[in-house]
């Protein structure tokens with residue numbers, strides 16, 4: 809059984825450009841010795857998914873979906889593994905991931921907080937809500953709280969302008985949110 813680092817070293821050897829190499833090395837440097845939040849078992853499960861598809865490049869989206877389901881997001885070593893085994897250029901895999909909004913290369917919290925910054929919400933204080941989240945929860949767009957409870961995304965008009973300013977937490981919509989009440993709202997999620 810290969811260790812995570814051995815697996816990553818193999819990926820590095822097969823990286824096809826200096827940019828890919830630099831990105832993968834950066835991930836390894838940041839994670840080396842600390843574990844990478846998922847282990848050989850997950851790599852093994854992803855490998856099973858790839859094997860089930862017969863390693864066909866056309867299975868890329870399905871494999872990415874299942875890998876994200878296993879890990880929670882798509883870290884670079886996972887992406888590199890999939891690209892290698894399906895024989896698809898890394899640039900193409902990144903293109904697919906950035907095209908489909910449901911793919912994420914960043915970990916998401918147990919609850920995803922979406923702050924609407926559409927015109928109506930913005931003029932009614934969406935930016936103040938963002939300030940409150942940064943001040944009280946150290947949350948910035950794309951970020952996640954240290955306990956993994958919340959991550960933050962910016963969205964543009966979620967179709968509830970009459971309730972501006974609006975935030976969504978998971979599938980719940982909260983309207984006419986006062987910045988001073990943001991913490992109280994988040995505290996109802998555990």
Ligand code: FES
Nearest residue numbers: 924926929966968
């Ligand atoms: S602008 Fe925020 S819901 Fe429409």
